[in-house]
Amino acid sequence: MISLPVPVIDPAISVVNAIIYLLLAPFVGGLIAGIDRRVTARMQGRVGPPILQPFYDVGKLFEKENIVVTTTQNFYVLSYLVFMGAAGMLFFAGGDMLLVIFAFTLSHIFLVLGAYASFSPYSHVGAERELIQIIAYEPMIILTAVGMYMVTQSFFVSAIANSGIPIILYLPGVFIGYLIVLTIKLRKSPFDLSTSHHAHQEIVKGVTTDFSGPNLAKIEIAHWYEYVFLLGVVYLFFGFNPLIALAAIVVAYFLEILIDNTISRVKWQLTLRSAWLVAGTLGIVNLGVLFYLKGVLAP
């Protein structure tokens, strides 16, 4: 029996980190979304909206009437927001990576349930596609956590971030796989099947079809929390040097915008296949090689 390493972070610091995330993540996420829209516009030869446009959008949505088909929609949307915030808080508090992933997945399940609660066929198709996306990205996200465990011997985010090990050198395949899955998670083309950003449309508006006004605003805020959490995972790969990590986040996000603007949307079959193919090859092979080298080099 291997003794599990205890998390090396002070509980007070982890609580403070979680609260800072809860308060600041929407602002950071909204800014990222604003910069995203601006860069996208420039890539398309347009001027683009102001950087603060996402905040104007959400502010406006809160001023609108809340049309609900069934009142359970309100509950599901609130659960989506709360569990997304909780997942991010657990992550930034240095909690267990697996627990973070479970809370993260659960929040998306609430979004799917919310879309299923309405009677619109467009909403239902969006919900089904969101489920397919969850099925597509989930293996790679779990492999990311497993890979980090194999390198640092811990599932705790605090231990992974403070390990001082250049994780990216051990897990290059997992990192590329994570970036591809990030495209699905950020709702970027070619994998923006269930719903999409900007002025793109997909089966009316996919999962968000039957949400209007304040409910749509809550979905948007949950998505901002998601942005910060997902980019936080990118940080973990480069945790040994915060400056390099920040640079990696900027480069990774720019790549996502570039992919969004250069590749057209694919069918759900190809989404599922490519995500699993990536998880199966880059992810599993990377972990296999790591396992083998560990056995050979340090038995």
Place this chain on the structure above:
Amino acid sequence: MSYMTKSPWVIHYDASSCNGCDIEVLAALTPVYDLERFGIINTGNPKHADVFLVTGSVNEQNRAVVKNIYDQIPNPKVVVAVGICATSGGVFRECYNVAGGIDKIIPVDVYVPGCAARPESIIDGVVTALGILDAKRQAMKEKKSENAGNRGDVV
């Protein structure tokens, strides 16, 4: 300060006729005019929309469709009738199957004449509509504070 005028999301619907005005609406959304500078987004979903752009005269086939789209847009909302057919029925006014202008079916806030309406005048019409949209938002807010505690009317 209101966010309403900073992020108007538009839905457009062509209620029959030659489609020319509808093409001009789309022209206003291209990079040449780049309406996203003002936060204007073309949405295909009435439940996300604030501004309803209708082109063409309404006929008996899509009378219900126009009404349905209008009803699905959450308050506050404004309707802009784009092109002469939408404002009055235009040359199709006397046709047996044409109801006339859009205002025969739903309340219209701004009329943008022209055949076809130029993108500049459509943008001008939408900007005029934003003022009305903000006035409606304020009216809604006042009404809400009057009916505080009475949530029965929200659906």
